[in-house]
Amino acid sequence: MGGGVAGLFFANLYGDDLEVIEKNDQAGRKLLATGNGRCNFTNLNLTLDKFHSSGKDFYKFALEKYDNHDLINFLNDLGILTTSLPSGRCYPQTLSAKTIRDILYLNAKGEFIFENEVRDIDFKNHLVITDKAKIHFENLVIATGGITLPGSGSDGKIFDILRHFHKVTRLSYGITNYKCQNPLSKKAKGVRVTAMARLFVDGKFIEASTDDVIFQNYGLTGTAILDLSNYISYALLDKKEVWVSLDLLEAYPEEKLIEIIKKLGRENLNKTIEEILMGFLNEKLIIDILNRVKLKGKTMASSLTDGEIKNLIRTIKDLRFKITAINDEENAQVTIGGIDTNFVDSETFESKIIPNLYFIGEVLDVDGACGGYNIQWAYSSAKACAMGLLAKHREEINVKNK
Structure with missing residues (x-):
């Protein structure tokens, strides 16, 4: 059941005695949207954490036995050339999810039954x-996805069926963007910066990521936020206080920054702090940051006290946002929760x-971080399942022959 990425991997790994039931008119619709259409399928820095x-x-078991190198070799054997970025993210050489x-x-x-x-x-x-039909099975493999990107067919309706015979854990959305209690102003909308984002839950440091951050009217998005997003979603589920x-x-x-500001103030007596900061930050962010420290943009840089300069620099290096909710459930990339794995053989x-x-x-x-880990999981779980079923069939044949 399910012709998405896990179902497609399974259909390549198992054998001909197989029927794939798919609600869409084509296979792998959700796969086409992954990695912004480029398909980040695994990561060279694969670790269990x-x-x-x-x-x-x-x-x-599955991730160690059928790891990232196993997946890369599998794709290469199919004739798909692959490439990687310095971050470790792996893509098809064509940079097109459609290739895969x-x-x-x-x-x-x-046989695919669409x-x-x-x-x-x-x-x-x-x-x-x-x-439309009643379809007989001997073994049933469910690969129907979760609740993310419902337009692709992964709408979560399957859980309404599964709950009757299996425990389903709490469901939420990961690898997405978030609303903030204190977003920046409309002027900053769409500004992209490279920054280190640090996540704190109930005052405790959890994780950090240095990458793109994009400011929006509602709050924050960008790769650094996506890297932290699963931690954020779990914390929000537990109604904990979340700050980035x-x-x-x-x-x-x-x-060093304090010294630079003081020096520029001394050497540029007629420049405002807004003008000085133009060499430090995107100009659309400056007024928002000055407002946070209660400074006016037209204040002469030379007139700032040591305390005001220190407070300004600390804010630039510790610009805080209180996360209040998931902003975009519709386009989240991974499901938090699903079939309780305590009741499934690993x-x-x-x-x-x-x-x-x-x-x-x-x-x-099972959910993986942003960076190709969730497609890796689709492959590793599909291969472990396929190999297990094939071994089971061989054993049944041997018993019959005896």
């Missing part, structure tokens, strides 16, 4: 019931509750 699950270390989607579909085994939306599952009679601190001049120590991905039922990909309560 980039993942979270309800079941402790549930993802460990099309080649995965062309090389998939089995435009069939699953309405129910009858485990007693081994039937998947869609809006931005260092807009990470490369410069506070003491090596075969078979349900511990219902025999011959398997879960792979985003439908499981």
Whole structure:
């Protein structure tokens, strides 16, 4: 069930004795939107601390056995050349998600049954019931995704069915952007900076990321925020206090910046602090920052006290925003939560509750950080499941032959 990225990986890895049920008229629709259409499919810096699950270390076996190098080799064997950025993010050489989607579909085994939306599952009679047919199964692999990008078909309706026979954890949205209690003004809308973003939850430092930050009317977005987003979403779920601190001049120590401001003030007696800061910051940010420290832009830089300069520089290097809510659920990239992994075998991905039922990909309560980790999880879980099923079939054949 599901012809998204996990389903496509499985259809390449398993064998011909397979039917793939997909509600859309094509496979991999959501895959086309990943990585801004470029498909960041894994990361050279793959580590287990980039993942979270309800079941402790549930993802460990699959990610270590079928890691990023295994995925890169798999794609290369299909004829997909790959490349990477200094950050470790990996992409197809074409920088087009369509390349991966099309080649995965062309090389998939089995039969795809499109435009069939699953309405129910009858485990007693081994039937998947869609809006158009009743389809028999011997083993059922659920790869239906989560609740993100509903326009792609991943609308979360499957959980209404799954809850009748499996525990589903709390659901939320990760790798997205956030509303702030104290956003910058409309003048700063769309300004992109490179900054170090530090996340604090209930006053405790959690994680930091240095990358793009984009200011919006509602709050914050950009790669650095996406890097922290899963931590933010979990904290919001738990109704904790969430703050993001931005260092807009990470490369410069506070003491050095204070010296520079003082020196420029002494040497430019007729320049305002607004004019001085034009060489430090995007001009659309300056007034907002001066307002935070209660300074007027027309104040002469030479007239500032040591305390005012220190307060100004500390604000530039510790620009704080209180996060209050997820801003964009519709376009979030990964589901927080899913099928509780405490009830799923971590090596075969078979349900511990219902025999011959398997879960792979985003439908499981496993989420990875921004940077290619979630497609890696789709591959690792799909391969572990496929290899487990193939081994099971071989064992059944051996028993019959004996």
